[in-house]
Amino acid sequence: xxxxxxxxxxxxxxxxxxxxxxxxxxxxxxxxxxxxxxxxxxxxxxxxxxxxxxxxxxxxxxxxxxxxxxxxxxxxxxxxxxxxxxxxxxxxxxxxxxxxxxxxxxxxxxxxxxxxxxxxxxxxxxxxxxxxxxxxxxxxxxxxxxxxxxxxxxxxxxxxxxxxxxxxxxxxxxxxxxxxxxxxxxxxxxxxxxxxxxxxxxxxxxxxxxxxxxxxxxxx
Amino acid sequence: xxxxxxxxxxxxxxxxxxxxxxxxxxxxxxxxxxxxxxxxxxxxxxxxxxxxxxxxxxxxxxxxxxxxxxxxxxxxxxxxxxxxxxxxxxxxxxxxxxxxxxxxxxxxxxxxxxxxxxxxxxxxxxxxxxxxxxxxxxxxxxxxxxxxxxxxxxxxxxxxxxxxxxxxxxxxxxxxxxxxxxxxxxxxxxxxxxxxxxxxxxxxxxxxxxxxxxxxxxxxxxxxxxxxxxxxxxxxxxxxxxxxxxxxxxxxxxxxxxxxxxxxxxxxxxxxxxxxx
Numbered sequence: 341x342x343x344x345x346x347x348x349x350x351x352x353x354x355x356x357x358x359x360x361x362x363x364x365x366x367x368x369x370x371x372x373x374x375x376x377x378x379x380x381x382x383x384x385x386x387x388x389x390x391x392x393x394x395x396x397x398x399x400x401x402x403x404x405x406x407x408x409x410x411x412x413x414x415x416x417x418x419x420x421x422x423x424x425x426x427x428x429x430x431x432x433x434x435x436x437x438x439x440x441x442x443x444x445x446x447x448x449x450x451x452x453x454x455x456x457x458x459x460x461x462x463x464x465x466x467x468x469x470x471x472x473x474x475x476x477x478x479x480x481x482x483x484x485x486x487x488x489x490x491x492x493x494x495x496x497x498x499x500x501x502x503x504x505x506x507x508x509x510x511x512x513x514x515x516x517x518x519x520x521x522x523x524x525x526x527x528x529x530x531x532x533x534x535x536x537x538x539x540x541x542x543x544x545x546x547x548x549x550x551x552x553x554x555x556x557x558x559x560x
Numbered sequence: 561x562x563x564x565x566x567x568x569x570x571x572x573x574x575x576x577x578x579x580x581x582x583x584x585x586x587x588x589x590x591x592x593x594x595x596x597x598x599x600x601x602x603x604x605x606x607x608x609x610x611x612x613x614x615x616x617x618x619x620x621x622x623x624x625x626x627x628x629x630x631x632x633x634x635x636x637x638x639x640x641x642x643x644x645x646x647x648x649x650x651x652x653x654x655x656x657x658x659x660x661x662x663x664x665x666x667x668x669x670x671x672x673x674x675x676x677x678x679x680x681x682x683x684x685x686x687x688x689x690x691x692x693x694x695x696x697x698x699x700x701x702x703x704x705x706x707x708x709x710x711x712x713x714x715x716x717x718x719x720x721x722x723x724x725x726x727x728x729x730x731x732x733x734x735x736x737x738x739x740x741x742x743x744x745x746x747x748x749x750x751x752x753x754x755x756x757x758x759x760x761x762x763x764x765x766x767x768x769x770x771x772x773x774x775x776x777x778x779x780x781x782x783x784x785x786x787x788x789x790x791x792x793x794x795x796x797x798x799x800x801x802x803x804x805x806x807x808x809x810x811x812x813x814x815x816x817x818x819x820x821x822x823x824x825x826x827x828x829x830x831x832x833x834x835x836x837x
Contacts, residue, residue, distance in 0.1 A: 459804040520822020526814045530807040546806050 382485035382504045385511040389422030424512035425453040432528045451547040458554040628742045635745035639809045668712040673786040675711025680763045684727035693725040730759025734824035751816035
């Protein structure tokens with residue numbers, strides 16, 4: 341009898357150990373996976389994006405104004421992975437974002453993304469490539485982070501800070517702050533002034549005109 | 561004996577000339593951005609935490625206005641005036657100026673104008689209790705006025721690694737806790753606010769050119785000259801702003817206020833602040 345119980349308990353123990361082992365294995369596996377996905381910090385997420393953009397800008401096969409459309413397309417494909425244009429659009433509109441419907445939001449996001457493309461990438465293209473970006477420390481506070489960089493513009497050190505937001509496990513930039521001047525806030529104030537006078541439809545019209553002005557400039 | 565002194569003097573002149581030309585030429589080459597320069601830039605960054613800023617908070621849709629611009633109609637008029645002044649006067653003058661003077665020389669002039677204004681930076685560093693920075697301003701002034709030949713070169717930065725410490729009375733007032741007051745856009749001078757306008761006037765009085773002569777015309781001419789030179793070194797700034805903005809007036813106001821606040825806040829935050837992260 342005794343030996344019978346012994347075998348039972350022995351079997352029980354082996355089962356428990358096996359189950360435990362399985363659980364631990366599962367735990368390790370999943371947490372490992374989860375860890376692998378969450379482990380990319382803000383800087384690790386941002387740096388490859390900026391490097392890729394720099395690479396495209398330096399690519400001689402994509403240089404020149406005649407290959408601009410193709411170059412821009414490639415840059416934007418990289419940019420959407422690192423920059424949260426939806427979040428920027430939401431923040432730049434402020435309260436008005438709540439009053440417009442889904443279709444208008446999508447349209448506005450397209451317009452604003454296009455404007456940023458014209459402004460930001462247009463500016464990057466105008467640099468001769470002598471710009472050196474140095475990554476410095478990052479700060480994380482909950483779902484938000486700031487990555488400090490210093491851009492060397494012909495011997496002048498310009499502090500450029502990327503403000504990032506974590507959605508899911510991915511960090512994306514939602515504002516660029518240069519020497520305290522915030523890109524999103526700057527447009528937000530401009531839009532606020534326009535919205536007060538011309539309402540949302542007026543703003544859309546002005547944005548469309550602004551984006552068109554960049555096309556006119558090329559053809560000139 | 562006489563020839564030896566003359567020989568020494570000649571040697572000194574040659575060395576001086578070489579130093580100056582080096583100073584001028586290297587100013588814009590980017591080589592002077594040594595590790596010290598980058599470190600100090602980093603030091604500034606550590607102090608100012610954007611994540612404490614409400615603007616980046618989660619409740620992004622509620623947002624208080626952060627500026628006072630009750631004089632907007634008047635300011636817009638002056639903004640338009642400055643815009644016209646830029647395209648009708650400053651831009652053509654700058655084009656001629658740039659065509660006549662090579663960029664190296666314009667950098668030297670820029671150094672000169674900066675060096676002459678050293679008393680402003682000296683006093684304001686003192687007034688803010690930045691004794692060591694005031695010392696650096698003084699050393700820079702002495703080195704650049706001698707080795708830099710009247711401040712045309714900047715050997716203090718290039719050879720001695722002394723970073724400029726720009727401070728003005730507007731910043732001093734800000735550091736003392738004086739509020740900005742309403743936003744102002746002055747004709748000729750550009751964006752400002754009540755505090756910085758007082759600062760500008762106070763700084764003008766401690767500027768040697770104004771201090772040592774009472775002729776308003778000479779001071780005005782000197783100021784215009786320094787501004788044209790500055791413009792010639794950064795020709796695209798204003799037109800870029802116009803190109804990228806949908807409302808250039810608002811954009812410039814925001815840039816000005818953000819930039820000045822960052823300067824003052826970055827300074828006061830130098831004292832250890834417990835940052836909630």
